[in-house]
Amino acid sequence: MPAYKAPLHDIRFLMNEVFDFSAHYKTLSNGEAADADTVDMILEGAADFCENILSPLNQSGDEEGCTFDNGEVKTPKGFKEAYDQFVQGGWQGLSFPEEFGGQNLPQSLNLIKSEMMGTANWSFQMYPGLSVGCMNTILQFGTDEQKNLYMPNLVAGTWSGTMCLTEPQCGTDLGQVKTKAEPNAEGTYHISGTKIFISAGEQDLTENIIHIVLARLPDAPAGTKGISLFIVPKFLVNPDGTVGQRNPVTCGSIEHKMGIRASATAVLNFDNAVGYLIGEPNKGLHAMFTFMNTARIGTAIQGIAHAELSFQGALPYAKDRISMRALSGKKDPEKVADAIIHHADVRRMLLTQKAIAEGGRSMIYYAAQLADKMADALERGDTAAFEAADDHLGFYTPILKGFLTELGLEAANHGIQIYGGHGYIKEWGMEQIVRDARIATLYEGTTGVQALDLIGRKVLLTSKGKVIRDYTTEILKFCAQNATNKYMRRFAWDLTKVCAQWNALTVRIMLAARKDRDVVSSASVDFLMFSGYVMMAYFWAQQAAVASEKLASGDGKESAEFYKAKIKVADFYFERLLPRTQGHAEAMVNPSKTMTSLAPEHFSFDY
Structure with a gap:
């Protein structure tokens, strides 16, 4: 498996010279703290954590995978210790409000950190990554009581969050959601139904999991207009914020997957579980898109992450592996053959990987600035500015998610091709990158779904x-x-x-x-x-x-x-x-x- 090295030179080039993040941060209400020294410290700290803690667990985590036993999930060896270091480093709260224990830095810094983490170990990144959308949803649509009850531990990372959309009979077409929400006398709801493909839906890393669940009220209209959104904790939360009794949310199984095997993908059964309405009744889909936009940008990062990691594995191999002579003449005359990097077709593949990784990174970093502007406008209560940034990012999102994940998979395949037969062998780690990359074109909306969203909704209809x-x-x-x-x-x-x-x-x-x-x-x-x-x-x-x-x-x-x-x-x-x-x-x-x-x-x- 390639040992990940954070591409800090390229990251700083984009931040400092292409997009002028320093000037950008000065326009944000929370950008004052993101001075050059602080940003550099974050980049160096994230690089160190990713290179030395997460990267070494990438291949071993894939080989061991997650294990399931009677509703409990155990993550691979080393993941719990790495997650504890993640929590101790305060990485989860990087871009969340200080009132809940966060550092209140711009969201773009969290996205850049996520790129490094995802490249080093995408399976690990899935656990804290899903929590970000959960927190954003609670921040935007939750009551003050809900924010104060859930946000401090979510921001600390001692609790995690999920999104529970997909059901056995429906994936993208959420109008078919059947999970029920029955109101009760306490003002809460009993949630019943089954959700599938729930990333990080059960694990042994955090003491509680806060599920964001789509469900229907008894009098809800049919289709997407009748979906509401609920907070359903794994363990109920006492008024003082401590963990209470177990809620009847159980993990029925975890999926045996092609890739990202160290990330637990759970089937969750809700059996009259206690839930709390978030946002307005029957408007859950609108609130959920806050979650989905976050998730889709995160998945777009996966495209460049796998392109980068595959390139980092392929480049040194291409320099060391010797085979045949270059058509333009001997390049390594002292050897029996030339290094394959001298062959034009190998260079084509390496350059394609590099172009995808670095071109995609620039696209993501620009989108990260739009995310900053959205968050800033929301904080200031500037509806017009929020909607303008949201519309701008809304145009980018399907392109980032669909296009970059397709090209990320192409780049990962090039990595295997450069290795030749060795790329097909597990011990080199290149085939794992392809397996991990394959899911990116599927979840959070397939490439076809993103394409219809782009041309049908964003371009033609709207x-x-x-x-x-x-x-x-x-x-x-x-x-x-x-x-x-x-x-x-x-x-x-x-x-x-x-x-x-x-x-x-x-x-x-x-x-x-x-x-x-x-x-x-x-x-x-x-x-x-x-x-x-x-x-x-x-x-x-x-x-x-x-x-x-x-x-x-x-x-x-x-x-x-x-x-x-x-x-x-x-x-x-x-x-x-x-x-x-x-x-x-x-x-x-x-x-x-x-x-x-x-x-x-x-x-x-x-x-």
Whole structure:
């Protein structure tokens, strides 16, 4: 298994030189404490914890997995001790209010910390990661009493949280939720039903688990308009905040999974468990999207995490492994063959991994600033600013989640390919990265679901294409500013062309959908991938612009090779990955009939 090394140089490059996080933090009500020294201390501390505590447990945790016995779950050896260190370090409360024991730092720092943790050990990151959405939901929709009762221990990390949406008969289509919530005389509710695929739904790391549960009241309307949201603790909580008696929430089993085997995925049975309404009756889905947006950004991080880890494993192997001679002549004449890094196809795969990891990281970090703005607006009670940031992030979210997880899986597969036959062997750890990465395209909404959300809801229904026009206008302004820069001229021209194409494609699909409604679905994944490649190109161009400026001015001479590499990888992205947009463009505008003309009964393997 590759030993994780935090890419602090790239992280600092994005934070300090590309996105100017220091100036960004000064615009936030809680940004004053995020000074340069504090941020650097957090980055160094997170890197140390991830490299020395979490990374060594990644492969052993996969091999051991979680064990289930009569409703109890045991995490792999070393996880409890690592989690205790996580709690002692105050890492869970990084971006939560001081009144509940947190450090009240911007949310972006928590996301950057989560990227490091997830790359080092994604299974471990799942345990505290799910709690973040739980806490955000309680903070935004909970009563003062609920906040004071649950937040201190959640912020400390001594308690954890989950989200309980999926049921045996429904996943994404939450209108089919059947879990019942019966009111009782005490003003609480009895929750009954079964939830499946509940990450961290049962474990031995925390003394209590706070479940956020979707359920229906007796008089609820049908469909999504009749869903309410409830807090259902594993152990009831006494008025003084101490743990009380066990609530009838039991773990029926845990799943035997392809990957992230050290993360317990539970089946939870609620048998008249005591629950507490959070938010308004029948408006639980709205509140749950607070949770889901957090989770989807977190899953997008998984895409770049696995790309980064696979690259870190593949690069040293490619430098050491010798096989055949390079076509351009001997590179290691003193050896019987050349290192495989000298073969162009191996470089293609390495550069693809690097382009995905570093391009995706820049996309995530920009989205992290939007998350900061949302949280700040919510804290200040500025509804207009909150909705503006929420809409902006809402456009990014399906692209980040769908596109980055698909590319993260591609990068992980390249890691195995670079190793050749050794990549297929468990002891090297490269195949684990692929298995762990595979789930990212599925949970929190599959790629197809994200694609429909993007084109159906965000682009066509809500904005009538305006969101694409606005975003491409931003890109074109950047292109105009850099059109005369000798390093940037070709990037600006390519971006200008694909932006024009993006708008044209949007209009074509919008017009086609008037006669062929299925074209929205049939075009959706191609549209999402096209959008992702253009967006990543824009972020690579931004990195190249900063790097070229530094080289031209002579600033940062100690990082000259780093800046040169940035421009070279940007060149590779524009020459080798951005052209993929053209295949997606051609496919998405074709009529839907090739997908819809075959009757269901003709999908047969037995003629």
